[in-house]
Amino acid sequence: MPQTNQRVRALRTGLMDWKRSFPTKDDSGDDDEETASPADKSELQHTLKNLSLKLDDLSTCNDLIAKHGAALQRSLNELDNLRIPSESGEKLKVVNERATLFRITSNAMINACKDFLELAETHSRKWQRALQYEQEQRVHLEETIEQLAKQHNSLERAFRSAPGRPPNPNKSFSEGSLLTSKGEDSEEDEDTEYFDAMEDSTSFITVITQPKEDRKAEGGTGTSSVDWSSDNVLDSASFVSKGSSKVKRRVRIPDKPNYSLNLWSIMKNCIGRELSKIPMPVNFNEPLSMLQRLTEDLEYHHLLDKAVHCANSVEQMCLVAAFSVSSYSTTVHRIAKPFNPMLGETFELDRMEEMGLRSLCEQVSHHPPSAAHYVFSKHGWSLWQEITIASKFRGKYISIMPLGAIHLEFQASGNHYVWRKSTSTVHNIIVGKLWIDQSGDIEIVNHKTNDRCQLKFVPYSYFSKEAPRKVTGVVSDSQGKAHYVLSGSWDEQMECSKIVHSSSSSSSSDGKQKTVYQTLPAKLLWKKYPLPENAENMYYFSELALTLNELEEGVAPTDSRLRPDQRLMEKGRWDEANTEKQRLEEKQRLSRRRRMESCMSGHGQGCTIEEEKESDGYMPLWFEKRLDPLTGETACIYKGGYWEAKERQDWHMCPNIF
Incomplete structure (x- = not known):
């Protein structure tokens, strides 16, 4: 019996080591998909969790069988030492026979569990090595694909700049003209919030x-x-x-x-x-x-x-x-x-x-x-x-x-x-x-x-x-x-x-x-x-x-x-x-700079952060900011006037954006 418990603990430890060899969301943060897909991890974690639960059940049953079997044997031994009538002695003999059958059956089940644990313990190492190998191959394949994409891009640039090949600026977009713009369109927004989906959805x-x-x-x-x-x-x-x-x-x-x-x-x-x-x-x-x-x-x-x-x-x-x-x-x-x-x-x-x-x-x-x-x-x-x-x-x-x-x-x-x-x-x-x-x-x-x-x-x-x-x-x-x-x-x-x-x-x-x-x-x-x-x-x-x-x-x-x-x-x-x-985007950047300059000239010492946001933000023409009582958020709500202006064909208030 102790040997069985020892094997259960050894297999559980092996499973935990196996589980730790694969990164979870907490370990890898935003880059978790660089090593394994969410579906892979979800299936693996689910399988490991099920195996651990079954091992716990098996260990508990093993302990209970050993405990109750020993208690039953002690009780029967105590009854044997009592002086009881012959009729009761016959019944006690029947109970003893049934207890012996139960002990034989329990031993057979325990032996089968030992065989299962030995087999699982042996194969768990093979599974761990195989899955580790597959994970490494997947990462290697992704790195290779990314490297091939970079090499393809380098070859494409080299081909375009090859001697004797006339450039065609109308049909190729250089990285410099598109990616190195220092205008407002290249600023990073660090304040963007992200909301995860609810995990406790109805099943x-x-x-x-x-x-x-x-x-x-x-x-x-x-x-x-x-x-x-x-x-x-x-x-x-x-x-x-x-x-x-x-x-x-x-x-x-x-x-x-x-x-x-x-x-x-x-x-x-x-x-x-x-x-x-x-x-x-x-x-x-x-x-x-x-x-x-x-x-x-x-x-x-x-x-x-x-x-x-x-x-x-x-x-x-x-x-x-x-x-x-x-x-x-x-x-x-x-x-x-x-x-x-x-x-x-x-x-x-x-x-x-x-x-x-x-x-x-x-x-x-x-x-x-x-x-x-x-x-x-x-x-x-x-x-x-x-x-x-x-x-x-x-x-x-x-x-x-x-x-x-x-x-x-x-x-x-x-x-x-x-x-x-x-x-x-x-x-x-x-x-x-x-x-x-x-x-x-x-x-x-x-x-x-x-x-x-x-x-x-x-x-x-x-x-x-x-x-x-x-x-x-x-x-x-x-x-x-x-x-x-x-x-x-x-x-x-x-x-x-x-x-x-x-x-x-x-x-x-x-x-x-x-x-x-x-x-x-x-x-x-x-x-x-x-x-x-x-x-x-x-x-x-x-x-x-x-x-x-x-x-x-x-x-x-x-x-x-x-x-x-x-x-x-x-x-x-x-x-x-x-x-x-490109012309429209530059026109939009110019309009923003003018709003900023207007804010600075109006205050003399420049804008505060709140004023800068207000001057940079567009004052909607047909909508206005209001507090939403249901969500507690500020949102733009239609204030009216558009369809009336269309009926009059009076668009003098509209900005020139095109």
């Missing part, structure tokens, strides 16, 4: 049942007056006709030219810097601004139009959650960077007849890039947000973190929903095909009823059994009672299933308890529209995106449609677009 299992089987269970809950089998708002949420429009919109744009440019040659010296402060040629852009990308979130506005008619707040939450997920569906193939708007740039979407809404965006800050957005719908809802884009280039990937709260209010019910966007990551920056993923948790809160929806965007992993781009969620009321389970993917569709019964399962191997939800069959909430024909040659734009940069009469002179470099790029004249982009 659950769903079991589908038929409506007839659980009519009693459903009626017994007393939580909903809606009959799931009847035709209600959720039944028809996904079947929406786009309708016909009196205004003829364009259905295509010029095909994307086949320009080649080495991304590594542009970004290799920019690792760790704010992405918006890296002077980038338009070759990495798509012919839309960030303001237009924000407006694209409204593509599936019909979900909110349907949600207006929901009498039940938890059903309405399902549609709001589907709308929040649908905004990511346009990003699955869109790995190009949108134009960073000029300070004071605006974008309007006046589709009252076609979509029943009006939308206005304004760039209210340049560093960090921040845009304010307000939408009014004639169907009875309004949406507003101020989104600040925080992004970092980490060498192998780019993280894009939209900071700021999104507000949605339904006028009739007064339901007011607030949520935030998830983190987007662009992978394979150095080598391989670029691809984008969404990750993190989103919590949607109805501040009137305190209903909540927890959405989890599962990050993709080559080693995961989960479907790619998976999204799951649970809708709960103010008492914490779950009513609906949401499932789907952020690039295709979302479904909801009504919960008729819930129960807690036993603790899983990782120590967390999962909830089992018994649900009715799922109903489709939202499905992505198919992409237009030839979309792969038109930046993978959706039908709505193709119309956003279409010229319209009567818009403000600061509208993104009128931005010259973006217009030239859409037409395929990228060389001219790059020249125009």
